[in-house]
Amino acid sequence: MKTIQLNRFGIENLQVVSTEKPAPGAHEVLVKVEAASFNFLDLMMINGYYNPDLAFPYTPGSDAAGIVESIGSAVTRWKKGDRVITHFIQTWIAGSKSIVDFQNRTGLEKPGVLREYICISEDALIATPANLSSAEASTLPIAGLTAWTGLIDYANLKPGQTILTQGTGGVSVFALQIAKAMGARVIATSGSADKLERLKALGAHEVINYRDTPDWHVEAKRLTNGRGVDAILDVGGTETLTKSVYAVKADGFVGLVGNLSGAVVPFNIYDTVPNNATLRGISVGSRESFEAFARAIELTTLKPVIDRVFPFDAVQEAYRYMESKTFFGKIIIAFP
Ligand SMILES: NC(=O)c1ccc[n+]([C@@H]2O[C@H](COP(=O)([O-])OP(=O)(O)OC[C@H]3O[C@@H](n4cnc5c(N)ncnc54)[C@H](OP(=O)(O)O)[C@@H]3O)[C@@H](O)[C@H]2O)c1
DSSP: OEEEEESSSSGGGEEEEEOOOOOOOTTEEEEEEEEEEOOHHHHHHHTTSSOTTOOSSBOOOOEEEEEEEEEOTTOOSOOTTOEEEEOSBTTOOSSSOOTTGGGOBBTTTBOOSOBSEEEEEGGGEEEOOTTSOHHHHTTIIIIIHHHHIIIIIISOOOTTOEEEEESSSHHHHHHHHHHHHTTOEEEEEESOHHHHHHHHHHTOSEEEETTTOTTHHHHHHHHTTTSOEEEEEEOSGGGTHHHHHHHEEEEEEEEEOOOTTOSOOOOOGGGTGGGTOEEEEOOOOOHHHHHHHHHHHHHSOOOOOEEEEEEGGGHHHHHHHHHHTOOOSEEEEEOO
């Protein structure tokens, strides 16, 4: 079978190689991968920023959707032909995450998904929503679930409330769509005028260009009559977190999600003490939350936003495109 492999760091070192088709262990499922989606995390892995001690050869990719080809002798949750999606933190089923769960992530401690067939624990899969293609479904495990967990499980978002989204990557576009489906108001930011138009077309109520308006946090306060927004999932990190804390209302919610501009933030605690804001770390979500998100998708018109689908053999071009940051939503690799 075809497998994407890396033998040293760098997109230019990604290769399509031929490997043996795996056979499932007793509690495993063999999945024929139909589509995989990219995350910023993939770039950090491929370029050696996330784990400089990575063991090679390495196959990247954390999010995939496909069809069950065969099952191990003790598998009870799946049968041949079922449509499934991979669950990122494989052993986090429900409740609070344990430290062990953080050692069981697809594409990090567990094998990556950029291969024609994967063997995976039967517990690390959920059923694909009936109204999604495999390409659409492959966008859910990290970007979609992080937005869902942040807004629904932690920020406790309610209809009529206001959220602010940052940029037009996977997490933020899902946050916009989930908030819209909930009946919430969305103030969306982007560094690109064209993408602001696309955000409006997706239903953003107000948009702000964070390059033209570096004080977007002040503008967000103005747009909410000085009150501040109810919740922000901060994906920017260094350049955005302090501004996010300013932009939320008294008792507002800031989800610590991303590090697009760096992970270290010089922080004055008196930026947050006066408004009693909650700052909450978010690490994707449990399978229970993922299943709730998938059910919600079946009951709404929320369709994941796919920017481009690349063929398997164009993996280098696809990751270069991701590095360019010119995309909107999600980038997909389709399998032969
Ligand atoms: N904690 C978790 O569980 C979790 C889960 C998923 C992702 N993450 C992290 O969250 C971040 C976002 O992930 P993603 O997959 O959605 O990323 P992505 O798809 O790569 O997002 C890229 C987009 O973000 C926007 N952006 C870049 N720098 C920005 C900045 N300084 N301020 C505001 N927007 C900026 C740009 O949009 P415009 O061109 O429109 O400006 C860019 O195109 C990453 O750091 C990722 O590692 C964390």
